[in-house]
Amino acid sequence: MSLLELNHVSKSFGSYKAMDNVSFSVEPGRIVALIGPNGAGKSTTMRAITGLMSYSQGEVTFDGQPVRFAKTTSLAKMGNLIEYPSIYPNFTARDHMNYYAMDAVDHADIDELMKLTGIDGPKFGKRKAKKFSLGMKQRLGIAIALIRNPKLVVLDEPMNGLDPQSVRDIRALIQSLAQKGIAFLISSHLLDELQRLADDVVIINRGKIIRQGTMSDFLGEGKAEIKVRTNDNAKMLEAAQDAGWEAHLSDDQVVITMTADVNAQKVLAKATEFNLDVTDIQTGQTNLEDHLLEVLSTDSTRV
Numbered sequence: 028m029s030l031l032e033l034n035h036v037s038k039s040f041g042s043y044k045a046m047d048n049v050s051f052s053v054e055p056g057r058i059v060a061l062i063g064p065n066g067a068g069k070s071t072t073m074r075a076i077t078g079l080m081s082y083s084q085g086e087v088t089f090d091g092q093p094v095r096f097a098k099t100t101s102l103a104k105m106g107n108l109i110e111y112p113s114i115y116p117n118f119t120a121r122d123h124m125n126y127y128a129m130d131a132v133d134h135a136d137i138d139e140l141m142k143l144t145g146i147d148g149p150k151f152g153k154r155k156a157k158k159f160s161l162g163m164k165q166r167l168g169i170a171i172a173l174i175r176n177p178k179l180v181v182l183d184e185p186m187n188g189l190d191p192q193s194v195r196d197i198r199a200l201i202q203s204l205a206q207k208g209i210a211f212l213i214s215s216h217l218l219d220e221l222q223r224l225a226d227d228v229v230i231i232n233r234g235k236i237i238r239q240g241t242m243s244d245f246l247g248e249g250k251a252e253i254k255v256r257t258n259d260n261a262k263m264l265e266a267a268q269d270a271g272w273e274a275h276l277s278d279d280q281v282v283i284t285m286t287a288d289v290n291a292q293k294v295l296a297k298a299t300e301f302n303l304d305v306t307d308i309q310t311g312q313t314n315l316e317d318h319l320l321e322v323l324s325t326d327s328t329r330v
């Protein structure tokens with residue numbers, strides 16, 4: 028049996044099925060990305076898993092025990108950060124840790140966790156949570172989610188409000204904890220971040236799971252692309268499209284789909300033909316965001 032299992036779970040709000048026959052599982056030590064467009068059912072699924080919401084059909088099982096709304100015995104070994112962390116305005120970071128530890132965790136472990144999550148520094152100290160920035164609250168929320176030595180941590184948008192260094196720190200922390208066997212289920216709209224972080228991917232659209240598997244398998248089924256940067260990307264794009272190639276602009280580069288007839292050499296030749304200076308050219312698989320959009324555009328599970 029897997030650490031977390033959802034078997035045919037459904038949840039409706041009125042006549043709308045926010046979760047429609049959802050089944051997937053999470054194994055120990057895996058970092059699983061739960062992704063999908065706005066309103067797809069990610070938060071609803073996370074709330075059902077963490078016992079914050081009832082569901083009408085199917086079953087969620089965690090660590091061999093069923094998870095039911097308001098029946099929290101099975102949840103002692105599950106940490107979560109869903110929506111806003113439960114933060115008390117007049118508590119310091121350490122007050123929160125002591126409070127949530129509930130004598131079950133010794134002080135050395137609290138010190139270690141505060142250090143790991145970066146809430147031990149002078150910025151925190153005696154400062155009360157009402158004076159924390161969004162990023163500080165988010166770090167504290169992650170520390171709280173980790174305090175009772177969980178086997179699974181469910182994180183909804185954990186990178187919200189974090190600056191690039193903090194994102195990097197939290198990524199390293201999640202990866203090191205996963206290596207120790209802790210599983211993570213993470214939802215985020217920062218798909219680049221999830222692409223770097225997650226081992227597995229579960230895609231939900233209109234309440235239905237439309238794909239699940241390893242991140243590398245999912246990315247591997249995407250298109251191969253040529254990314255080219257020139258001194259005039261608009262002109263490069265026009266030249267590519269005039270040649271009948273599938274191409275679009277992304278950030279500061281032109282992304283061209285590789286086919287039997289279109290390769291990096293042809294792209295370079297086209298740039299020369301139009302007197303363009305190529306500053307960078309790379310080939311590789313499509314990224315998570317592009318492939319997700321492609322999969323969603325062809326999903327016809329429900330209209």
Ligand SMILES: Nc1ncnc2c1ncn2[C@@H]1O[C@H](COP(=O)(O)OP(=O)(O)OP(=O)(O)O)[C@@H](O)[C@H]1O
Nearest residue numbers: 040043044045063064065066067068069070071072
């Ligand atoms: N308490 C509720 N009452 C009625 N409808 C709800 C409720 N909670 C969620 N929904 C609806 O269920 C659907 C799924 O919502 P959910 O918040 O799970 O999506 P999401 O994938 O987390 O979206 P987002 O990426 O925008 O956070 C949406 O259509 C939403 O409007």
